[in-house]
Amino acid sequence: MKLPAHKKMLSAAAAASVMLLTAACGSGGSDDASSTPSSSAAPSATTDDSSDAAASTYKNGDYEAEASYVNPGGESKVKVELTLADNAISKVEVIPEATDGTSKSFQEKFASGISAEVVGKSLDDVKVDKVAGSSLTHLGFDKAIDEIKADAKA
């Protein structure tokens, strides 16, 4: 495996993918509190330091790196492949490499996993047939809440 050398960039990309998994992983119930990934990115790219000096310029090409993280099932790995063109990432792919069943499933399921705070769109701006959520509550419950509010005002 002979690869162009941009270790910094590869590390960053690999670390980003680990963060993604971290966020998804650490967010469940208390039962998965121990599944905190704790590893650092470990790019497997070979280094050619000559081009690292000019940090703002990257050679076009395909790059790959591996990162590992620790979970209750042991150590898991993800591979990151990305393509650089004109100093920009034109393609990035995260490939799960876990071997134990749980982690493999987890990585496959969450490769597109989690987003930052979602604000959403106004219902007026989306075309839908129905709405599903919390406004659809128990009739008796809503009534009881209304009564309690009324009591509180009396």
Add this chain to the structure above:
Amino acid sequence: MPRPEPAAWRFAAIGTAWQIDTAEPIARDVAAAVTARIDDFDAVWSRFRSDSVVSRIAVEGGTWVLDPDSRALLDLYVALHEVTDGAVTPLVGRTLADLGYDETYSLRPVAVPAAVPAWDSIEWSYPSLVTREPVLLDVGAAGKGHLVDLVAGVLMSHGAEDFTIDASGDLLHRLGDPLRVALEHPGDVTRAIGIAELSHGQALCASATNRRAWGDGLHHVLDGRTGRPTRDIVATWVVADSCLLADGLATAHFLADPARLVSRFDHEFVRMHADGRVEQSPNFPGEVFS
């Protein structure tokens, strides 16, 4: 392309609003059969009715022979209990009632809510439910979804194949084109965090804790391990091939590692954390607005 206006039958049952859409109006005898099926379910499972089977089980231990339609529901509870390490359990009824979610909707918690009974206080092997002490069962996590499936069965047994049942958050779509359903923002009911697109035969169940809440951190989704309402997740949506499964998993996604649920049950989900982050399974049918 506008959807042809279906016939909509709206009614209230088990304390919630229902709507059944069909291409042709539902015949009177079919509607009566649906209503009867819902009443039968309520007579077994309602903990808000003093004459229900659940209310009898709450008074004395014993061996209770349940009807065939109970099988899938309790089997799912057993599976969910296992995969969530006890977080999902039908044994939370007394605790929920003590926290204020009782038959009169007092919504006022008692000073010391009852602990959730140990799992081995019951034993389920169809058709027998053995209870070793009085326990107040609560099938709120999956019961309504199961009832939607049962109602679908009634409709199909009467020759009605195409319909969409909407039981306020529990949807089963079997009518025409894919159904686009907004995923209501749990913090702002005028907004959607995404859209689910249900194809024929798919069920969607939504659950959120913000509006059915009645006090400081008090709402209807309890963690069976602690007996307290869960806090991290504020809303879930699950798409599955049965409304029972979608409903049960919508509750489970408040309480468990999604990876375990995904590896055990065939479904897609979206869930929102209290801080607004949203997780989804990669093949969720629809989109999340990020």
